[in-house]
Amino acid sequence: xxxxxxxxxxxxxxxxxxxxxxxxxxxxxxxxxxxxxxxxxxxxxxxxxxxxxxxxxxxxxxxxxxxxxxxxxxxxxxxxxxxxxxxxxxxxxxxxxxxxxxxxxxxxxxxxxxxxxxxxxxxxxxxxxxxxxxxxxxxxxxxxxxxxxxxxxxxxxxxxxxxxxxxxxxxxxxxxxxxxxxxxxxxxxxxxxxxxxxxxxxxxxxxxxxxxxxxxxxxxxxxxxxxxxxxxxxxxxxxxxxxxxxxxxxxxxxxxxxxxxxxxxxxxxxxxxxxxxxxxxxxxxxxxxxxxxxxxxxxxxxxxxxxxxxxxxxxxxxxxxxxxxxxxxxxxxxxxxxxxxxxxxxxxxxxxxxxxxxxxxx
Amino acid sequence: xxxxxxxxxxxxxxxxxxxxxxxxxxxxxxxxxxxxxxxxxxxxxxxxxxxxxxxxxxxxxxxxxxxxxxxxxxxxxxxxxxxxxxxxxxxxxxxxxxxxxxxxxxxxxxxxxxxxxxxxxxxxxxxxxxxxxxxxxxxxxxxxxxxxxxxxxxxxxxxxxxxxxxxxxxxxxxxxxxxxxxxxxxxxxxxxxxxxxxxxxxxxxxxxxxxxxxxxxxxxxxxxxxxxxxxxxxxxxxxxxxxxxxxxxxxxxxxxxxxxxxxxxxxxxxxxxxxxxxxxxxxxxxxxxxxxxxxxxxxxxxxxxxxxxxxxxxxxxxxxxxxxxxxxxxxxxxxxxxxxxxxxxxxxxxxxxxxxxxxxxx
DNA sequence: CTGTTAGCGCGTTCAT
DNA sequence: ATGAACGCGCTAACAG
Numbered sequence: 111x112x113x114x115x116x117x118x119x120x121x122x123x124x125x126x127x128x129x130x131x132x133x134x135x136x137x138x139x140x141x142x143x144x145x146x147x148x149x150x151x152x153x154x155x156x157x158x159x160x161x162x163x164x165x166x167x168x169x170x171x172x173x174x175x176x177x178x179x180x181x182x183x184x185x186x187x188x189x190x191x192x193x194x195x196x197x198x199x200x201x202x203x204x205x206x207x208x209x210x211x212x213x214x215x216x217x218x219x220x221x222x223x224x225x226x227x228x229x230x231x232x233x234x235x236x237x238x239x240x241x242x243x244x245x246x247x248x249x250x251x252x253x254x255x256x257x258x259x260x261x262x263x264x265x266x267x268x269x270x271x272x273x274x275x276x277x278x279x280x281x282x283x284x285x286x287x288x289x290x291x292x293x294x295x296x297x298x299x300x301x302x303x304x305x306x307x308x309x310x311x312x313x314x315x316x317x318x319x320x321x322x323x324x325x326x327x328x329x330x331x332x333x334x335x336x337x338x339x340x341x342x343x344x345x346x347x348x349x350x351x352x353x354x355x356x357x358x359x360x361x362x363x364x365x366x367x368x369x370x371x372x373x374x375x376x377x378x379x380x381x382x383x384x385x386x387x388x389x390x391x392x393x394x395x396x397x398x399x400x401x402x403x404x405x406x407x408x409x410x411x412x413x414x415x416x417x418x419x420x421x422x423x424x425x426x427x428x429x430x431x432x433x434x435x436x437x438x439x440x441x442x443x444x445x446x447x448x449x450x451x452x453x454x455x456x457x458x459x460x461x462x463x464x465x466x467x468x469x470x471x472x
Numbered sequence: 473x474x475x476x477x478x479x480x481x482x483x484x485x486x487x488x489x490x491x492x493x494x495x496x497x498x499x500x501x502x503x504x505x506x507x508x509x510x511x512x513x514x515x516x517x518x519x520x521x522x523x524x525x526x527x528x529x530x531x532x533x534x535x536x537x538x539x540x541x542x543x544x545x546x547x548x549x550x551x552x553x554x555x556x557x558x559x560x561x562x563x564x565x566x567x568x569x570x571x572x573x574x575x576x577x578x579x580x581x582x583x584x585x586x587x588x589x590x591x592x593x594x595x596x597x598x599x600x601x602x603x604x605x606x607x608x609x610x611x612x613x614x615x616x617x618x619x620x621x622x623x624x625x626x627x628x629x630x631x632x633x634x635x636x637x638x639x640x641x642x643x644x645x646x647x648x649x650x651x652x653x654x655x656x657x658x659x660x661x662x663x664x665x666x667x668x669x670x671x672x673x674x675x676x677x678x679x680x681x682x683x684x685x686x687x688x689x690x691x692x693x694x695x696x697x698x699x700x701x702x703x704x705x706x707x708x709x710x711x712x713x714x715x716x717x718x719x720x721x722x723x724x725x726x727x728x729x730x731x732x733x734x735x736x737x738x739x740x741x742x743x744x745x746x747x748x749x750x751x752x753x754x755x756x757x758x759x760x761x762x763x764x765x766x767x768x769x770x771x772x773x774x775x776x777x778x779x780x781x782x783x784x785x786x787x788x789x790x791x792x793x794x795x796x797x798x799x800x801x802x803x804x805x806x807x808x809x810x811x812x813x814x815x816x817x818x819x820x821x822x823x824x825x826x827x828x829x830x831x832x833x834x
Numbered sequence: 835c836t837g838t839t840a841g842c843g844c845g846t847t848c849a850t
Numbered sequence: 851a852t853g854a855a856c857g858c859g860c861t862a863a864c865a866g
Contacts, residue, residue: 112624114859125837130861140835155620160592161523161532162859165842170523171593172534172572180542180573181552181792190543193575200585208589210534211542211573213555223562227570230522231533258517262474358775387779413720414776417749430543476843487853492845502851524843527858 113154122150133158164232173207173235173440174228178216182356183412184382188239188269188433195437196235207234207441216240216315218248225255228264235265235440239433241320242271249275257281269436271319273451285451286436290320290409293425293456294327297407298379300423300458302335304466306377306405307343310350310368312361312389314381321381324409325351328379346372356381361388369396376404376467383408383415383424390418390463401465411459420462427456475516484512495520526594535569535597535802536590540578544718545774546744550601550631550795557799558597569596569803578602578677580610587617590626597627597802601795603682604633611637619643631798633681635813647813648798652682652771655787655818656689659769660741662785662820664697666828668739668767669705672712672730674723674751676743683743686771687713690741708734718743723750731758738766738829745770745777745786752780752825763827773821782824789818 119126124143131137132147139147150156164170173196177185189211199205210228214220221238228236236259242249253274256266266283268274273285301309311328314321329339329347337343352367354360361380365388368375378393380386386408390400398404400420408415411426432454438444481488486505493499494509501509512518526532535558539547551573561567572590576582583600590598598621604611615636618628628645630636635647663671673690676683691701691709699705714729716722723742727750730737740755742748748770752762760766762782770777773788794816800806 112859115861116859126860127838127862128836131836134861138835143836157588157591159527159594159859160589161526161594162842163861164523165521165527165844166859166861168842168861171589172570179552180555181545181549183543183545183548186545186548187543189573190541190575193542193573197575197586200582200589208534208572208574208593210570211551211555212559212570213552220562224559226519227522227533227562229519231570232521232523358779387776391779414749414779417720417753417776418779419781474843477845478843488844489846489854490852493852496845500851505851521843524858525845527860528843528845530845530858 112159113156114159115156118147118150118154118156121154122147168232170232170234171207172210172228172231172233173237174210174212174224174233175237175239176212176214176221176224177239178356179213180211182384183414184410184429185239187412187429188436191430191433192237192239192269192437192440195434195441195443216243218243218245218251222251222255225252225259229255229259229262232262233259233264235267237267237269237436237440238271239269239436240271241314241318244317244319244322253281256283265440265442267436267440269432272323283450284439284446286432286439286454287451288427288432288454289456290323291327291330293409293427293458294324294379295331296327296458297409297423297425298328298331299334300460301377301379301405301407301464302331304405304464306467307337308346308350308372308375308377310365310372310375310378311347311352312364312368312378312380312385313351313353314356314385316353321353324381350375354381354385356385358384358388358391361385362392363388365389365392366396377406377464378404379407380409382410383412383422386422386424386463387414387418401463403468405464405467407464415459416461418463423461423464424459425456426459428454474521475518476521477518480509480512480516480518483516484509530594532594532596533569534572534590534593534595535599536572536574536586536595537599537601538574538576538583538586539601540718541575542573544746545776546772546791547601549774549791550798553792553795554599554601554631554799554802557796557803557805560803578605580605580607580613584613584617587614587621591617591621591624594624595621595626597629599629599631599798599802600633601631601798602633603676603680606679606681606684615643618645627802627804629798629802631794634685645812646801646808648794648801648816649813650789650794650816651818652685653689653692655771655789655820656686656741657693658689658820659771659785659787660690660693661696662822663739663741663767663769663826664693666767666826668829669699670708670712670734670737670739672727672734672737672740673709673714674726674730674740674742674747675713675715676718676747678715683715686743712737716743716747718747720746720750720753723747724754725750727751727754728758739768739826740766741769742771744772745774745784748784748786748825749776749780763825765830767826767829769826778823780825785823785826786821787818788821790816
């Protein structure tokens, strides 16, 4: 069948150990011997058996990357940046590893299943991306899985979700988290400063850290402007929150629902840019102009956001940089940040989709 | 360190062979024994060692997916659909495999490197997605690598590129290819029927099958309308072809170049939707309206294309379906198409970005 | 510098 | 139905 180390050794007239040494270049080997071995390797088209090597050396060439869905640009960009770091130097010996991308679809069960599969493979590292599901049970389950992985030497990095709770902080888990709360707050402040008071909010799925943090930022901004939950205007704002998925359809449906709840609203903040596009489509279908009648804002600043028209006001997350950083961390190519947690700043991007409300202008 | 089969065996008071049989469920085992073993497995939190299993059983849980870049929605959607099939049933024993996504960045060397890495891992299957680089040397190199992989039992699927040349057709390689030529032809016919005659073409990178096929379709449509390369109008069209990357910047730059070459052009066809957005941006920056002054068309029908404004006329490729099909093929869950080649039809999507040229209307 | 030996953890014969 | 023994292909001690 396949040619093995022994075949190469026989061909080169040396022991298999010597061949191994030449291949890994960790031990001194005489130049002439090395050359003979390399010739034999080339002649036989020998390719090492990764699993045998992994078994013997107790190492792995695999790094798991858990994402909700690579088809979603948010995760696609993260995955791409991660893969870039993980696979970097794949040509050199020991240079790069293989990124195993796992689509969880946002399902907690799938997340656990994949963690088990990666544990099976004795993955060298695991990166969990995107918001985490907030449930006692699931958090505990993930934590214990991660603890076992970490105990067996697997490097763990969280990217785009908050660090694990303090009690579990003993885990050697590194985190690259996004300032979702701050970004959301600045975004809503922007709308408030434009004069908007009836602001709809299309939130993401419930029980997700990302959803909660963005919503908290939004409400914090409202409260700071005297629109706390205990005021009349605040009560309206509370009523103007609709939860949905992180997809375009959800945005479309949510926008219609918001208009039903308050035909007078002047602005809509969406959970992310994709949802915002759905919101825009719904508003247009209702004959409303953006931002003339209603301002719309998104989150993430995905590539298409600048090309939408009007261009979307949104909050930029440097996804590629964050992913690359997480990649370096999981590869051990960069020292962990102090406390194990790095917070990536977010930036308000004001574009054409937001403007003062019509009433305030006339 | 990690708990092994032997540990479980000891705990259950049976031999390791019995534990193995319980785990794989391929052999008859007494109910009571089975139960004791399963209890021991649960109590010890045992997780099989994938590499050891792979080594012993000569099987692999890995399937490689080569893409140019997962951050590109075209590949992101393909990868997502592929992963969905590959990982399907990951919970059941033998149910799913792990998709190893490899970003080649369109580099032939990276492609070969990853194929070697996947061969190392004795991957159960490999899917090559997207257009192939057209070069004698590279094609030969890839073919021989694929031949070796196939010989060692790895299932090979091509998705989004043409089948390998007839001489290599003996390889058990399955192909899911896109009708790029037909789609491009219908797209240009659409523009011609609107009355356009000076049509710029922003082609993809040279020496790529996708680039060539789309360009051929474009030229075929022109020729069919009497605008062959030997006519005056045809000569103009030839001059109005610019090559660039598959990214937005390339589209932007190419559009400016096209306007320089012919300020009178009335339509621009782009290599894909992303490029088309760049073209649109450049035209707008030049003060030209779409489609009033210049019509623009793309290719692929990525999700954002319908939300651009004007919405992009483009050619739809059912990427998710194609990816899922390729995934089933590589998993051996679907019978290979006759001749090993399935051609996926493309569909012209006429939207707002194309209209009759201004001159013909007045 | 190189060969010999002993596992890595599991699947799988062959016995029983 | 179960156990003992061997080997998958390679790396890592240990000699020499």
